Amino acid sequence: MANLFERECRLIRRMVRAKDYVLTHHAFDEMIADNLHDRDIESIVINGFISRREIDQQT
Numbered sequence: 219m220a221n222l223f224e225r226e227c228r229l230i231r232r233m234v235r236a237k238d239y240v241l242t243h244h245a246f247d248e249m250i251a252d253n254l255h256d257r258d259i260e261s262i263v264i265n266g267f268i269s270r271r272e273i274d275q276q277t
């Protein structure tokens with residue numbers, strides 16, 4: 219059985235494929251600053267992978 223992280227990644231990918239998501243104004247600003255388009259972000263989410271995860275330490 220997949221863990222919560224894996225299930226959430228699959229859900230996000232399904233939503234991106236279905237174009238069932240909304241980008242924030244901040245995301246648009248960052249995309250403009252980095253010369254990225256929405257199709258670039260979609261491709262990254264669908265085809266990319268997570269090379270490293272960092273876990274927040276509990277305070």
